[in-house]
Structure formats: structure tokens, C-alpha cells
Amino acid sequence: MTAAEPALPAPELIRTVDGINLALRRIGPENGPPVILTHGTFSNHRSCLGLANYLGAQGFACWLFDWRGHGDSERNDFLHSFDDVAEYDVPAILDAVRQRSGQAAPAWIGHSGGGLIASMWAARNPRLAERRLRAMVLLGSQATAAGTSLRHRLSIQAFDWVLRWQRIAPSRPKNVGPEAESARLMRQWCQWNLRRRFDSLDGFDYLAGLAGIAIPVLGLAGSGDRFIAPQAGCRALVEAFATPQAQWLLCGQANGFREDYSHNRLLLSRNASLEIWPRIAQWLASN
Numbered sequence: 001m002t003a004a005e006p007a008l009p010a011p012e013l014i015r016t017v018d019g020i021n022l023a024l025r026r027i028g029p030e031n032g033p034p035v036i037l038t039h040g041t042f043s044n045h046r047s048c049l050g051l052a053n054y055l056g057a058q059g060f061a062c063w064l065f066d067w068r069g070h071g072d073s074e075r076n077d078f079l080h081s082f083d084d085v086a087e088y089d090v091p092a093i094l095d096a097v098r099q100r101s102g103q104a105a106p107a108w109i110g111h112s113g114g115g116l117i118a119s120m121w122a123a124r125n126p127r128l129a130e131r132r133l134r135a136m137v138l139l140g141s142q143a144t145a146a147g148t149s150l151r152h153r154l155s156i157q158a159f160d161w162v163l164r165w166q167r168i169a170p171s172r173p174k175n176v177g178p179e180a181e182s183a184r185l186m187r188q189w190c191q192w193n194l195r196r197r198f199d200s201l202d203g204f205d206y207l208a209g210l211a212g213i214a215i216p217v218l219g220l221a222g223s224g225d226r227f228i229a230p231q232a233g234c235r236a237l238v239e240a241f242a243t244p245q246a247q248w249l250l251c252g253q254a255n256g257f258r259e260d261y262s263h264n265r266l267l268l269s270r271n272a273s274l275e276i277w278p279r280i281a282q283w284l285a286s287n
Helices: 045-057 082-101 113-124 126-132 150-163 183-195 206-210 231-239 270-275 277-285
Strands: 012-015 021-027 034-038 061-065 107-111 135-139 217-222 246-251
Touching: 012 082, 021 045, 021 082, 034 045, 034 082, 034 113, 045 061, 045 107, 045 270, 045 277, 061 082, 082 113, 082 183, 107 113, 113 126, 113 135, 113 206, 113 231, 135 231, 135 277, 150 183, 206 231, 217 231, 231 246, 270 277
Parallel strands: 034 061, 034 107, 107 135, 135 217, 217 246
Antiparallel strands: 012 021, 021 061
16 A cells, blocks of 8 residues: 555444355445445456555545455355355445445446446346345456357366366466465356356356346446456357447557556556546446
């Protein structure tokens, strides 16, 4: 933390209906328009902290939360799936923010898997999502297009095979991120991309479930992100909402950006703070 940054508030613990305590903290004015920000796999709330501080200075009440097993949230047995995070964590946080802000419909900003979990919950609850979400920003979120090259596909297949024998997904030595991750959850991501189908463990088609949800959606992808969240998958997720209020933006030099953004630099870089964060703030202000 630099001298210019506000102190990070202590988290409040929010209990899900299946008994997991999630860490939630607010940055920005208490009465500002509420915005929920969350991280992706192998990460925690700190990945969204810079953007939250920026939006807080713009007058938004930013609510940061950690998924189960991440950051300051409860360390459970790591047997959860993406479905569990979407089914239990998302509504618990939506309820908590509604109660504390007094506003029924916050915006949601999710990086990578943080955008997937909100989309999954919305797909299962389309009419409720229209009432409970004001807008969604999906940063590098996709589930169907990783592994387009043979080398990448073989990497995903090998990772999926290793995960069969693990409870916790190995993040090092490749230094994927600062947090441990559920092997069951990561196997779901591998299978989605190998089969090109974004579905639940019980067979629910999430992309089909998003059709017709009438909330504003802004999707951003990095043109330099060719493995974790290639543009084709990010665009497919945005376009699945099938609403005129869905917008798509590829962040790369060909479109006038300072760089061809990678998966992490789309959220965590000085260039992102100069040209992506302001776009998000402007979009939220108009939606």
C-alpha cells in the first residue's frame, strides 16, 4: 500500500446457506452506487483492489469479496465446484450488499472466473437476476475457447488428468496465482474448454440460460490473452445474453489501446488504470 492509498478495511464475514463464511469489505462512500468486485481462480480480493480504489474515488461504493477458500474467506475442504460458488456465494453476497447499501441492484465486476460465477447464477435465475443486478462487467471471462491451438489443448488435457488425483489444484511451479484452488472446480473449467460447452455438473446449459436476460453487460478481453481467456470465448459469453444492452470490447493495439493486454494485465497494470478503469467507470455511470 502506498501513502496515497486508503487503508484496507477489515472484512465482515457473510455466512452462506451451506455454512461457509465469506469475507466482504467496502471501499468508497457508504451511500454511493454499489458495485461488487471479485477475483478469478487462484486469486483473491487484492487483484481487484486497485480498480476498487479507483471507482471508490469516483463515488462508487465498492464491495470486495473473496470466494470460499480464498483470501480472508473460510478455508473449507476445497471440494467445491464452480456450481457451488455460483449457487451459494453469489446470492449470499448479493443479499449482504442489498442489506448494507439499501439498494436492491448493485453492479457486478468479475475478473475471469469472477465473471463466470455471476453469469452462472444469472443463467439459473434470469428473472431474479434482472431485479438483483443493475449491470455486469466481465473482464477476461470465458469458458469455451481456451485450448484452440494443439499445444494449449494438450496442456489443458494434461492438467485435467493431473487434477483427477488431487483435492487442491497445483498452482506452482507455474505461479498461476497467490491462492490455492479446488481441483474439482478447475476440472470443470478444463472440461468446459475441452468440450466447448459451458454447463453445470448436472447438465444445465449456462449459455442457453443467459438468453434474453435484459441487463446491461460490458465484456472486455485482452488481445494478448490467447490461452486463459481468448477473445472468442469472451465474446461468446457476452453475446449469450442476447440483449441490445450487451457490449463487447477487445483491448489491444489494433483498437487504439496502449498494448495487447494479457489476462492479468487487463485488470492489473498501469496501462489498465489509465485506459481500462476509466472506461469501466464511465460505462457504469451511464448504466
